[in-house]
Amino acid sequence: MSNVTVRDLWMEYPNQVVLERVNLEIPSGEFCALVGPSGCGKTTFLRLLLGEERPTRGRILLDGEPLVAEPGPDRGVVFQRYSVFPHLTVLENVILGREFQQSRFLGRLFGARRRAALEEARGVLEAVGLGNHLGKYPAELSGGMQQRLAIAQALILKPKILLLDEPFGALDPGTKAQMYELLLRLWSEEKMTVFMVTHDLKEGFTLATRVLAFDKVRVDPTDPGAYGARITYDLPLTLKKAAMGALAPVG
Ligand SMILES: Nc1ncnc2c1ncn2[C@@H]1O[C@H](COP(=O)(O)OP(=O)(O)OP(=O)(O)O)[C@@H](O)[C@H]1O
Numbered sequence: 001m002s003n004v005t006v007r008d009l010w011m012e013y014p015n016q017v018v019l020e021r022v023n024l025e026i027p028s029g030e031f032c033a034l035v036g037p038s039g040c041g042k043t044t045f046l047r048l049l050l051g052e053e054r055p056t057r058g059r060i061l062l063d064g065e066p067l068v069a070e071p072g073p074d075r076g077v078v079f080q081r082y083s084v085f086p087h088l089t090v091l092e093n094v095i096l097g098r099e100f101q102q103s104r105f106l107g108r109l110f111g112a113r114r115r116a117a118l119e120e121a122r123g124v125l126e127a128v129g130l131g132n133h134l135g136k137y138p139a140e141l142s143g144g145m146q147q148r149l150a151i152a153q154a155l156i157l158k159p160k161i162l163l164l165d166e167p168f169g170a171l172d173p174g175t176k177a178q179m180y181e182l183l184l185r186l187w188s189e190e191k192m193t194v195f196m197v198t199h200d201l202k203e204g205f206t207l208a209t210r211v212l213a214f215d216k217v218r219v220d221p222t223d224p225g226a227y228g229a230r231i232t233y234d235l236p237l238t239l240k241k242a243a244m245g246a247l248a249p250v251g
Helices: 042-050 090-102 111-127 143-155 173-190 201-207 238-246
Strands: 004-013 016-026 031-035 057-062 075-078 161-165 193-197 210-216 229-236
Touching: 004 042, 016 042, 016 210, 031 042, 031 201, 042 075, 042 161, 042 193, 075 143, 090 111, 090 143, 111 143, 111 173, 143 173, 173 201
Parallel strands: 016 229, 031 193, 031 210, 075 161, 161 193
Antiparallel strands: 004 016, 004 057, 210 229
């Protein structure tokens, strides 16, 4: 669980303001969908939350503390492009994150700790529907299966904040529906705070408890980079939240 506070955040590159004056208060356990036109700064905002980028002005607080300026185990990320290691099996891909988390120096676990990590990795892979493919290599998996593997890699770290950048963009409708169900289940079980960038408004409204729309409110036609995007709509989906206790599968 994690509260995220964003205070007067700006992200400026030398020739372009990407984000300006972004303010947000996100309580623990919220599921936020980030929507907006292409190039308006949604991925940039995720990278700021991940700690990969630093804001040029303003602050991000995690549970009231300044965000550590590098990716940490409290934040898991899944990008649209699969981020799995091609030379490792499905099981090895998932256990690797655990090994680095628990054994930073060697990057390997031994004995009882390795057995426990293996058990946990098998459980997560079972949950994403890859329980029968543990020994396969990514090249032997379909696109949807590779994406599920990437999600399992993030989930085994039990992140407090899960950052998803169009994680389902490349999936067929059937696999998407399965992934929605899985994500909603894991989100409610693990009580994660989720930020998901999506171009699919229906997807955003189906999954999220809050939809944040990014867009520019000021435009200078002679200088397209002069102004950045802000949060123009912040829509709480309160009815959905109230129904969270009785999550039904999403078709
Ligand atoms: N390292 C960088 N240096 C300069 N400009 C950058 C850098 N990274 C991103 N930008 C610019 O920031 C703007 C926002 O990019 P970003 O990828 O965050 O948008 P987005 O809303 O996620 O777009 P899309 O929906 O198309 O993925 C773009 O104009 C991009 O060119």
